[in-house]
Amino acid sequence: MAFGFWLGVFILLSVWPSVRCSDLPKGAIETACRDRYLLVTTQLSFAGNEPRFEAVDADGVHPITKQYGSECGYMFSILPLPGHAELRASYFSCHTDNQDDELFTLRFNLIITAASGVETTYTVNATCSLPLPWSPREVSCEENYMEVSMRSDVSCLYGTTTDAWTAALATAHSSATSTWQVMFQQEGQELIPMSFSEARELGYVFHLTQGRLVFRSPYTPRSVMGSVSMVNGSLVEVVHPILFSRQRWVVMMVDWIVACSTNEGMYDGVQLVWQTPTLLSPLVSGLSGLESSKITMGVDGQLLDEPITAERGYSLDISDTTVQISIPFNAAGGYRKSFVMDNMYHEFYVVRLYYEQIFLDDCGVETRLRLHRPMNTPLLIQNLSIINQTVLEDRVFTVYLGNLSYDVDLVAVKLNGQNFTILEAKKSGLVITMVPQPDSTLHAYILRVPFEDAVVHKLYSTEGLLQFSLDINYTLVILPQEEPYYYLASVVAQFNDVFPPFFNGVCNEESITFLMGHKPFDYLWEVGVGPYLLTPNLAAKRGYIMQNDSKSLTLEVPLFSVGYTYKDINLKQFYGSFEIHSRLPKTLEVTSSLAKACLFQTTEVIVCSTEGVLTVVTDVALAIPGAEPNATFLLDSTCRPQETDDTRVLFSFGLHTCGTRVQVDHQHVTYENEINVEHTIQSATEPVKTRDTASVVTVRCVYPLSDLYKLFAYWRFDADSPGVGTILTRVPVKIFQPTFPPTTLTTTRRPLTSTATSNTGLSPGREMPGIHPRAKYVKVFNRN
Structure with a gap:
């Protein structure tokens, strides 16, 4: 399978002027001496502009291009990791300073082009000593070239049949000169001698070191003298050069052959599989008794021992004909690369296989084969994993978004239509945490949102089912190009048997x-009194006694407090009721309520109802000593008490009747009437009933006013809330000042300040800023 441009494996041929810079960020460029090559890795940022390498020697600088790299022993690649590139340089590469095949000095320029177009050059120098002695014969199968080196004193013949060697020997004898020449053996093709320079033009490099002969060849189609054959189900590329030269009467011949398995591997849906012939026969054809003495596998140029490969799930299966290596998808040691197509998350998985095999021939000569081969899956549609880890008792949505590769970042979330960047989410009290996935190179994000958060949707049914829901739209970006990807998820949490708060009411003597x-x-509902939310401040203002802790709420409401309603008032008793309810905070819909009615003893009361009826029970004997309750009447003398006893009277009358006076100012509407007493005066002839104007009890109802609504030609009263009632007497009594919002019942007595009647039509001592005639219709509103 083609690896494509996704890895960006080669640098294009180009030479650009550079700005030299000696300041190198720590850890940005690293070098490592491996068995047979120098590894240079860089973590410098080069988004959009791939870095370039130049080899440096005494002759100058040499740009490492795709073609030049395959001919001179350099392999450059861009890894899936953002900003990660590496160069592998053979110890026998063209511009390496080689000292006795044991000490190798390599010099490079690394050129990074910024987005602005400015180029920066970094110098990379390294000297490597040989970590492992050379085998008599070594074959390196790099990604872009094949290289073989062998000791110059190896005496066994390699890779030729008797007929082939005889033909090559005959050609060499007929055309050999004192200058070294080369001919490439191909099946069915005539052997054509050529000079090293002619071979070099075809891309082949021959090199003689202190003690080794080196040959390097690119892969087909550049390798025009090579061939590809199928060996035990695997493609094998072979190049077979024979060097010869005449020294006096002796013809010297060197038989070289290099063969590499070119299988790219396959993906079976679960793992990457690569195989090669157990005996690479083109490499050692014609030799008997050939055996494979050791096979080892690894990744990223590092061989691994069996415990590590087993831990990672790798498998190495060796049969008489083939060697098969299997690496599970996403196993450690590989890389995942992500990208987006049509808002679908795609990726592929890449493993840079490293393979080593040692052969022994009849002569006991060791051939060591090393192979670098990238393997990758096809483009895969990757499904992210969403796990609802919510624990109902915690009352927090916990959502796990996993199976994300290292190059995918979460940058924003939309929760029930409300957008949050990661920073905004944290400032809002939401928790988003990135965590590594166990036993994996992947990572995940955990989102935590409390059920009580305003962004969470809540749905409650009267059947006691409570549901919390959260629609999540994740915004992810693929690095380094920051390509956006959107992923949707929804989570729901349900509770059964959830009902509004339940109240119990207890009647006390005066509360x-x-x-x-x-x-x-219970926090889902709020407790209210009428239209008002029950708070400590409201309770203190109205005189309620409230205690609220983690276990319970206790509310004691004294009689005559704001919020009471009254009915069935007589001289002995009356019913006072008070209602408390629970409601939904957003809609203010009442979900449960308790209106507790209690029977209280009657002493002295006054009620100003919302229907415009004033009901009063008062002790007239206390106000007017010796007064007869049966002899009392209102401003309209036809209005008499409904009930009386020895000292008290009960009047109940509409505010538009019985001679009631009304006055309106910018805040209130005040209704006022008087309870008068008839006295019998004994004359010389007969008793005479007369009104004593000094013997007066004044009753008032005051309603808050936000607007004078309407005046009609017929009597009508309409108020939003009960008024505040007041009883005024001529005898000093204890004063009780009611608090707005208005109460529905109060027992206030106030002494009159004067016995004279004002021409305003109101009680003596009362000054009002405005005077109005008796209204036939007044609509009053309560601002509170």
Whole structure:
């Protein structure tokens, strides 16, 4: 399978002027001396502009291009890791300083082009000593070239049959000169001698070191003198040069052959599989008794021992005919590369296989074969893993987004339509954590969102089913190009048997007490009194006694506090009721309520109802000593009490009747009437009933006013809330000042400040800023 441009394996031929720079970031360029090559790796940023290498020697600089690299022993590649590139340079590469085949000095220029077009050159120098002695014969199968080196004193013949060697010997005798020549043996082709320079033009390099003969060849199609054959189901590329020269009467011949398996491997849906012949017969054809003495595998140019390969899941299967290597998808040692197509997440998995095999022939001569081969899967549609790790008791959505490669970053989330960058999410109290996946090179993100967060959707049914839901749109980017990818997920959490708070009410002598035990989801509702939210501030303002802790809520509401309603009032008793309810905070929909009605003893009360009815029970004897309750009447003398006893009276009348006076200012509407007493005066002839204007009890109802709504030609009253009632007497009593919002019932007595009647039509001592006639229709509103 073609590896394609995804790895960017080669540098294009180009030479550019550079800006020299000696400052090298720490760890940006690293060198490592391996068995038979120098490894140069770079972590410098080069997004959009691939770096270039130049080999440096005494003759100058030599740009390492694709073709030049395959001819001179350099392999340059861009790895899937962002900003990661590497160069492998053979110890026998063209511009290496070789000292006795044991000490190798290599020099390079690394050129990085910034996005602005400015180039920076870094100098890379390394000297490597040979870590492992040379085998008599070594074959290196690089990604872009084949290289063979052998000791100059090896005496066995390699790679020729008797007929082939005889033909080559005959050609050499007939055309040999004192100058070394080369002819390439190909099946069915005539042997044609050529000079080294002619071979070099075809891409072949011959090199003589202190003690070794080196030959290097690119792969086909450049290798015009090579051939490709199928050996035990594997493609094998072979180049077979024979060197010869006449020294006096002796013809000297050197038989070279290099063969490399060119299989790229395959992906079976689970693992990458690569195979090669167990005996690479083109490499050693014509020799009997050939055996493979050792086979080792590894990745990234490093051989691995059996425990590590087993731990990673690698397998190495050796039969008489083939060697098969299997590496599971996403196993350690490989790399994943991600990209987006049509908002679908694709990737492939790459393994840079390293393979070593040692052969022994009949002469006991060792041939060591080393092979570098990248293997990759086809383009795969990758499904991310979403795991809902939410624990209901924690009341926090915990969502795991996994199976992300190293080159994928999370940059934003949209939660139920609300956008958050990662920074904004953290500032909002959301938690997004990147975590590595166990036993993997992948990573994941964990998102935590409390159920109580405003972004979470809540749905409650009257059947007690409570549902929290969160729609998530992840915004991911593929590095380094920052290509966006969007991934959707939804999570739901459900609770059964979730009901609004439940209240109990208890009647006391002068109050009502409400009790509510807290349950886990009570926070979803708020407790209200009328249209108002029950808070410590509201309770203190209205005189409620509230205690609230983690276990329960207790609310004691004294009689005559704001919020009471009253009915069935008589001189002995009346019903006072108070309602408390729970409601949904957003919609204010009442979900449960308790209106507790209690029977209270009647002493002295005044009620100003929302329907415009004033009901009052008062002790007239206390206000007017000796007064007869049966002899009382209102401003309209036809209005008499409904009930009386020895000292008290009960009046109930509409605010538009019984001579009631009304006055409106910019804040309130005030209704006022008087309870008068008839006295019988004994005259000389007969008793005379007369009104004593000094013996007066004044009753008032005050309603808050936000607007004078309408005046009609017929009587009508309409108020949003009950008014504040006041009883005024001529006898000093304890004063109780009611607090707005208005109460529904109050027992306030106030002494009159004067016994004279004002011409305003109101009680003496009362000054009002505006005077109005009696209204036939007044609509009043409560701002509170």
